[in-house]
Amino acid sequence: MKNEIVPDVPIQRNISKMKQFRLRLWKDRHLLLLLLPGLLYFIVYKYAPMFGIVLAFKDFNPFVGFLESDWVGLKHFKTIFADDEVLRVIWNTLALSFLQILFVFPVPIVIALMLNEVRNQAYKRVIQSIVYLPHFLSWVVVISIVFIFLKSNGLVNSLIQELFGIGPFSFLSDPGFFRPLVILEVIWKESGWSTIILLAAVAGVSPELYEAAIMDGASRWRRIWHVTLPAIRNVIIILLILRIGNVMDSGFEQIFLMLNSFNMEIGNVLDTFVYFKGIQQADFSFSTAVGLFKGVVGLILVVLANTIAKRFGEDSLY
Template sequence: MKPVPQTAVRAKLVRGGIWRKNWQRDKYLLLMIAPVLFYYIVFHYVPMYGVVIAFKKFHPIKGILGSDWVGFLYFKQFFQSTYFVRLIKNTLLLSMNSLFWGFPVPIIFALLLNELKDSLFKKTVQTVSYLPHFISIVVIVGMLVNFLSPLDGIINILLTKLGMEPINFMAEPGYFRTIYISSGIWQGFGWGSIIYLAAIAGINPQLYEAAEVDGASRWQRMRHITLPGLVPTIVILLILNLGNMMDVGFEKVLLMYNPQIYETADIIGTFVYRMGIENGNYSFSAAVGLFNNVVNIALLLAANYLSRKYSETSLW
């Protein structure tokens, strides 16, 4: 048996000493974070093993290990199905429009809110703008159904008063994206502005004082100081949003859509739900969901690469 080199022994002792030292220093912090790590390991990482059913003809009685291996059969079926183009189109259009119209709103709101001098009014506006975020998606959709009802909805009552015919908005494919995006902006812009307000608060106030001494107007200070100070935060959040491009709000779409508007409302998330939960085709739905996640990861990596290449900000 060969003797262990002294250098290796010393290195092992040093590593052990570092671990003990870190434990003694941060043991309470590590204990506090332990439940969170346990949650993510048990409910997020362990279930990832189930992805293998996308490559098997899963049968509940046989189980995952006992089911027959079919390889990429279900991926091919999805790519060749009549739903493929419609699902990709609807998912991308809904997410891209949500990003295009919804992403700038919290930024603009934070910039305008930052210019308010009356602190009481500013806090009131902030509080009111945050409130919709805490309303359940189910309640939001219920409000939409009531407001847009063709019989007694407030919108159709106004249209009738103006001499127009009532419209069944929730059953018209052409209105779905507008309703989904506008209601999402209303619900999330106040909450989304918090991180931008925090970034603005971190900008050195001496820059504003120097600009004011030099005669810069409020618009010029916003343009040349506040906006550049927000750029790193904007880039990071944009990358994260691009990484979730294929993950449209599944719960809200599921509550809003019906067979009459599948043409514009049916997305990958709702298709996976129908195939897996309603039809019991677990392997096929797992394959579609895995494809969706792979595309998301590819978009995230591409967005981060481009950001790192053309700017000084990136996730890693």
């Protein structure tokens, strides 16, 4: 009797798993095709450029190429903390980001709570559309509108002069107006879009909780404070963690379009600094080091904020 060769059990299991995986891929092929554009976006614009991080550790010379440039180790990172201009730019970035967290982040929460109290659905939909439509405008359009309204002979200065007999004010060139203008522009353009996420969270609150609160005699403000806000607290915390992770990003387009020779000292942030150094002055290695530093700080802040949230028993990213 011939000996039969029995396949190894682990090999059979692996073959079975691979077959199941292929069947699942084929079953979900339409969903995977929908995922493909977003996946390609992240691969091409987020992951592929990460190979250029090596420039932060080299003195890049375009005449000898990417691979043949001299290694300099941490030289450019030491320059970051030794250069007064870089320290000033980091301070400008942090100041602007924390002002946005303080004044911009709460606005979508307030708008979502207000819209949730509107009972007329047609009126509610109209207000929602008006509030989040500015998100679809480019920063070029937004800054152009701001320039038209706030220039020396613009509508705002004309009204101030006519009503109060003072002015005109240099809104666009006075450094004191730079940060308030940036904050107000972000509130107008982005708050409505962020409201959508919070409205979705509010919509998931059980109506029974509101009914129980009404039975207990809770006023509308009490229902908001004791029912709505605790119910969407996890979403607010996750959004806050993500916002803290972007604390080193102030938005290149908006800041770049707002900059001029008068407000450069207070308005130049890391994003615009990297552009001026890397593109205009062709200092690719140093600008790459600054960009890498910004990314590492953002990662540390996300991990730290997530750890604190978990420590206090709140929902977190992971």
